[in-house]
Amino acid sequence: MAPVLSTIFLFFYVLSAVEGAEQELPSRIILGSSLFPTSHPPSWFSPSGRFAFGFYQQGTGFAVGIWLVGKHNTTVVWTANRNDPPVSANSTIVLTEDGKLLYRIGQGGEKLIANNTEAASFASLHDSGNLVLYNKNSEVIWESFKYPTDTILGGQTLFSGGQLISSSDTGHSTGRFHLKMQDDGNLVLYPLNTGDTPGDAYWDSQTFGDGSKFHLYLNSSGHLLIINGTISKIIKTLYYNSLSAYNDNSTIYHATLDTDGVLRLYSHRYNETGELKAWPALKNPCEVKSFCGFNSYCTLNDGQPVCLCLPGSAPIDPNQGTLGCSRNYSESGCKGGKENALHFNITTMENIEWGDRHYVQQSMSIDECSKSCLEDCNCGAALFSKNMCMKQGLPLRYVVRKIQSGDQDASTTALLKVGIGGNRTDLIPSKPTIIVFASEKELLPAILMTSGLVLFSCISLIIFCLFIYKIRSIRYKRLLENGEDGLTEELKLRLFSYNELKVATNGFKEELGKGSFGAVYKGTLYRGKKLVAVKRLEKLLEEGEREFQAEMRAIGRTHHKNLVRLLGYCAVDSKRLLVYEYMGNGSLANLLFKSSGRPDWNERIRIAIDVAKGILYLHEECETPIIHCDIKPQNILMDDFWTAKIADFGLAKLLMPDQTRTFTILRGTRGYVAPEWHKNTPISVKADVYSYGIVLLEIVCCRRNMELNTSKPEEIILSTWVHQCFVAGELQKLVIGEEADKKSLEKMVMVALWCIQDEPALRPSMKSVVMMLEGITDISIPPCPTAESM
Incomplete structure (x- = not known):
């Protein structure tokens, strides 16, 4: 029976192809024809009137596309330039006299609808819904069927290498999923902007072979087939319609990748109302990977998918559950070790799995696994199964809650780290208070003794405070008079006289650079044997003194190969100078933006890792955590061996040992400061992480974050342009003319x-950044950086 059906299908497939080639052309759309959104003519129709091409309403504006005309509504099956914003009511679609199909936007520019290289002589909209341009010999030079968006129609083929991309929830722009007719012959559904690896797929046709010959084909009678186009052989039937439908010309079929990521086949009958779902690739939309975004999972409620956040996280947008969830506690308080139990707890969920690769897998008990994750700052969750503990950093993707199977060996337990609000004294049961009554005679001596002790304690405390105040006043006076504040002994820095540094710099003659608090000069010590850089603070009073103290305390206690080393200082009268090691190759800004030749790709990767390690040292490895507050290429210097080192701690904000966040005035440089600086919220080490991300993009592209001289408006803001290229899969645009490794380029961009x-x-923390850049941990697909763009 199967060979007979296959023969019948092939007969009608070939027949439909022949009919499509031999049918009479629909009414011609001649050169010079125009369409308008709100006046006649609004659209061009196919001969039967079933399909229309023109402007259709989208929000408060209009989009350009093809739609199936219904009795009560319209179904859009193709959209031109789908990611462009809606156009205004005074726009026009034109088939120009020189054979171009385009639309004019208001009073301004033009947008091509068809990218035909040969001039068109006329156009036609077929009853199949195919918009076709013809040359003077009536030969097809462009057709919309070759450029599908989220839909294929009856008679349309999705060729090898082609794809359908779902629409967004708010319109017909690019959504979150795509259907790919792969070169290996397999038809696969993936979340968009993933690696399209087997681990990302959530449905496939299980067809493999000579992929360059395999196509997805929907015939006019509703048969959805995978065929070998070269030998006209059916490889697989995805949906088989009854044979009686072959003579039913009142039914139109289309297969659409819907916004929820499910491929569905629809039928429209003109003697009935509405449309019918004939076939879905997935019956349960919760099987769609990434349907609910990061840190959340899907469940069905009355047959409808609902997204729920994992414990320890909250919705990014309560009104759009599919955007995912973010952690509802700060990770900056994590110090590692047993004290984490004061700030975090572990909660469990049964039969939860996710699609990320773990960074640690060890054999241990569930209690040991829970304790190990709790004490590990990189661990946001762990999966426990068959006595194996698999630790995972956040965010989690492809989270699935499995149906209980009854197989204990296949069960999994998710251990999720959550933050604890406030202290935990409320968890400790209080002991009952015992009240003992005594007589007045017994109470009087106790009252007198207690009062005496309180009075003595108060007097002692006052005397102690006055003593401490006097000592500090004397120390501060010495600091202002001669700089003898004990820092030399504490920091083991050399104390220079002003004349020594004046001679060393030849009277402050050769200026290396200038900052907000003063200039930096080149100098030599030890009879010219050692080059140094001398920073002279010029704003001396409150601001200069504050800067001097900040740099002394911040740099004096640090020692790392990726930090500029402080050698000594001068503090005589009102003069404040700092002596640093000399960095012979200038700043990273000069190397990236002013150098005649770009550093090669491997050199840029090394510089990015050097800078990340320097910031990691400041955040996590210093005795006192330091927020630099002004990470930018001008503050990253290159030594004689081209090692990148972080400089200029004058704006650094030191944290107390028990602090994770702090309030402070706005610091840093425009373009590199994190958004929270403008929101009057506590600042954490994550402010430096944001600045590093901007610098990392500048290292990748060798251009500034803002470039006003570019000819393309979308390239002005570097971070916006990079995200657009990432979403479009066009990262090579960022390094045109270079041989950059594709995987390392994608890795650097994703981290940024x-x-x-x-x-x-x-x-991420800077420790996670270093591990991702060095390839130790995998990198999840990042969401859009700005919440407004989601």
Whole structure:
């Protein structure tokens, strides 16, 4: 029976192809024809009137496309330039006299609808819904069937290498999923902007072979087939319609990748109302990977998919559950070790799985797994199964809650780290208070003794405070008079006289650079044997003294190969100078933006890792955590061996040992400061992570974050342009003319996009950044950096 059906299908497939080639052309759309959104003619119709091409309403504006005309509504099956914003009511579609099909936007520019290289002589909209341009010999030079968006129609083929991309929830722009007719012959559904690996797929046709010959074909009678176009052989039937439908010309079929990521086949009958769903690739939309976004999972409620956040996270947007969830606690308080139990707890969920690759897998008990994740700052969750503990950093993707199977060996337990609000004294049961009554005679001596002790304690405390105040006043006076504040002994820095540094710099003659608080000069010590850089603070009073103290405390206690080393200082009268090691190759800004030749790709990767390690040292490895507050290429210097080192701690904000966040005035440089600086919220080390993300993008592209001289408006803001290229899969545009490794380019961009997330909690720690750049941990697909763009 199967060979007979296959023969019948092939007969009608070939017949429909022949009929499509031999049918008479529909009414011609001649050169010079125009369409208008709100006046006649609004659209061009196919001969039967079933399809229309022109402007259709989208929000408060109009989009250009093809739609199936219904009795009560319209179904859009193709959209031109789908990611462009809606156009205004004074726009026009024109088939120009020189054979171009385009639309004019208001009083301004033009947008091509068809990219035909040969001039068109006329156009036609077929009853199949195919918009076709013809040359003077009536030969097809362009057709909409070759450029599908989210839909294929009856008689349309999705060729090898082609894809359908779902529409967004708010319109017909690009959505979150795509259907791909792969070169290996397999038809696969993936979330968009993933690696399209087997781990990303959530449905496939299981067809493999000579993929260059395999096509997805929907015939006019509703048969959805995968065929070998070369030998006209059916490889697989995805949906088989009854044979009686072959003579039913009142039914139109289309297969659409819907906004929820499910491919469905629809039928429209003109003697009935509405449309019918004939076939879905997936019956349960919760099987769609990434349907609910990061840190959330899908469940069915009355047959409808609902997205729920994992414990320890909250919705990014309560009105759009599919955007995912972000952690509802800060990770900056994580110090590692047993003290984490004061700030975090572990909660469990049964039969939960996710699609990320774990960074640690060890054999241990569930209690040991829970404790290990709790004490590990990189661990946001762990999966426990068959006595194996698999630790995973956040965010989690492709989270699935499995149906209980009854197979204990296949069960999994998710251990999720959550933050604890406030202290935990409320968890400790209080002991009952015992009240003992005594007589007045017994109470009087106790009262007198207690009062005496309180009075003595108060007097002692006052005397102690006055003593401490006097000592500090004397120390501060010495600091202002001669700089002898004990810092030399504490920091083991050399104390220079002013004349020594004046001679060393030849009277401050050769200026290396200038900052907000003073200039930096080149100098030599030890009879010219050692080059140094001398920073002279010029704003001396309150601001200069504050800067001097900040740099002394911040740099004096640090020692790392990726930090500029402080050698000594001068503090005589009102003069404040700092002596640094000399960095012979200038700043990273000069190397990236002013150098005649770009650093090669491997050199840029090394510089990015050097800078990340320097910031990691400041955040996590210093005795006192330091927020630099002004990470930018001008403050990253290159030594004689081209090692990148972070400089200029004058704006650094030191944290107390028990602090994770702090309030402070706005610091830093425009273009590099994190959004939270403008929101009057506490600043954490994540502010430096944001600045590093901007610098990382500049290292990748060798251009500034803002470039006003570019000819393309979308390239003005670097971070916006990079995200657009990432979404479009066109990262090679960022390094045109270079041989950059594709995988490392994608890795650097993904890390940078995670670092510049608006929400500080979504940004990784610098330890995670270093591990991702060095390839130790995998990188999840980052969401859009700005919440407004989601």
